[in-house]
Amino acid sequence: MEVLEKRQDGICILELLGRLDSNTSPEFEKKIFEVIDDGTRSVVVNFASLDYISSAGLRVLLKAAKELKRSDGKIVLCSMKDYIKEVFEIAGFVSLFPITSSVVDAVEEF
Amino acid sequence: MSTDRVSLELRNRLSELDTLCQSVQQFGEELGLSNKALFQICLAVEEIVGNIISYGYADDAVHWISIVISHKQGILIIRLEDDGIPFNPLWAPEPDCECPVEERNVGNLGIHLCKKVMDEMSYERFGDKNILILKKNLNSMEK
Numbered sequence: 001m002e003v004l005e006k007r008q009d010g011i012c013i014l015e016l017l018g019r020l021d022s023n024t025s026p027e028f029e030k031k032i033f034e035v036i037d038d039g040t041r042s043v044v045v046n047f048a049s050l051d052y053i054s055s056a057g058l059r060v061l062l063k064a065a066k067e068l069k070r071s072d073g074k075i076v077l078c079s080m081k082d083y084i085k086e087v088f089e090i091a092g093f094v095s096l097f098p099i100t101s102s103v104v105d106a107v108e109e110f
Numbered sequence: 111m112s113t114d115r116v117s118l119e120l121r122n123r124l125s126e127l128d129t130l131c132q133s134v135q136q137f138g139e140e141l142g143l144s145n146k147a148l149f150q151i152c153l154a155v156e157e158i159v160g161n162i163i164s165y166g167y168a169d170d171a172v173h174w175i176s177i178v179i180s181h182k183q184g185i186l187i188i189r190l191e192d193d194g195i196p197f198n199p200l201w202a203p204e205p206d207c208e209c210p211v212e213e214r215n216v217g218n219l220g221i222h223l224c225k226k227v228m229d230e231m232s233y234e235r236f237g238d239k240n241i242l243i244l245k246k247n248l249n250s251m252e253k
Contacts, residue, residue, distance in 0.1 A: 021131070022124050022160050052131075052149060054156050055220035065211050083146040087153070090226045091219060092207025 003031045011110055013103060015046040020057030029060040036064065041073030044106045048079035058091055065096060074098075078106035114141075115180040122163045122173040122194075127156055130177070137179055147251050150227035151186065154244055155179075157220035158190060158199065162240075166194025184249035190242045197240055198233045199224070 001024035002017040012035050020028060035043060045061070065075050078100045080088070088094050100106045116137045120126040131152045138148040159175060167173055176191040202218045225231055230245035 019131075021156060022127055052152065054153055054160070055216060055223055056160070058219060059216045062211070062214060062216060066214075069211055081145075083149050086146075087223060087227075090223055092205070095208075096211045096214060 001027060003028055005031070005035070008107060010040075011042040011044055011107055012040045013044045013046055013107075015048065016050040018050070019052040020050060020060075021052060021054045022056040025054075025056040025060050028057070029063070032060065032064045033067070036067055036071075036073070041068065041071060042110045043068065043073070043075045044103065045075065045077050046079055046103055046106070047077060047081070047084060048103075050081075050084065053084055053087060055091075058087070058093060062093070062096065074110065076100060076106045076109045078103055114182065115178065118177045118179075120159065120175045120177065122167055122175060122192075124160065124163055126163070127160060130155060130159055134179065141181055141248075143248065144251065147246075147248060151188070151246060154224040154228050154246075155188060155190075157224045158242060158244070161199070161220055162190075162192045162194055162197075166192055166197065166240075168195060181248075184247065186246045186248055188244040188246075190240075190244070192240050193238050194240060196235050198235070199242065200231060200233050 001019055004015040006013040014032060016028065068075050076098045079102060080099065085099065088099065098109050100109065116133060118130065118133055120130060134152050134155055135148060138151060162175055173193055178189045180187050199221045202221045205217060205219050205222050228244045229247050232243045234241045
């Protein structure tokens with residue numbers, strides 16, 4: 001898995017490539033918490049190139065969302081494949097995160 | 111002709127999950143499964159095996175988890191066998207999916223996902239083994 005980081009108008013956009021599973025989630029957790037600990041309060045996670053997510057990945061996203069909520073920040077997810085979005089629905093995570101179909105729409109959420 | 115059965119023996123180490131997913135992926139591709147079906151099958155197996163590896167053993171010794179995946183007339187059957195502590199995932203409480211983000215926790219989320227993406231799940235304790243059988247009807251999935 002790879003995490004690419006971009007900045008746009010004070011928003012941090014993290015693009016995930018590959019698989020977010022038990023083995024790769026710690027790496028993503030480290031990355032997203034580095035961003036939050038640096039004071040970033042607006043985070044977009046771009047799922048366009050993510051092929052796989054398991055509960056381990058969902059766990060990291062929830063932890064980050066909780067942390068951002070505590071500090072008046074916000075996390076928006078975007079560009080999910082249909083079968084990945086379905087996992088968010090099954091997990092009841094669609095009510096926890098704004099999910100948009102593109103990065104442009106995600107940035108508009110702030 | 112594609113194989114209609116694959117057997118795996120994995121050690122109780124999380125690094126083995128990569129081997130597991132690669133084998134499931136290869137088996138599914140040979141069957142010509144859709145990306146969605148492949149994803150859901152990998153997810154179900156990874157959640158269960160990950161759970162066994164993380165919580166199934168009271169010692170640090172090496173244990174083996176046996177997985178057999180077979181395919182017959184559009185039904186995919188996954189049989190998992192481990193010698194961990196008795197654990198019936200069918201009894202695991204459902205996670206509360208309604209509460210707000212601050213109160214949300216992810217206990218048993220993996221098992222919940224597995225139940226939802228598979229069509230059937232059955233459990234048996236046989237001697238010192240947990241035997242879990244997962245079934246998915248591939249005919250009912252759009253290609």
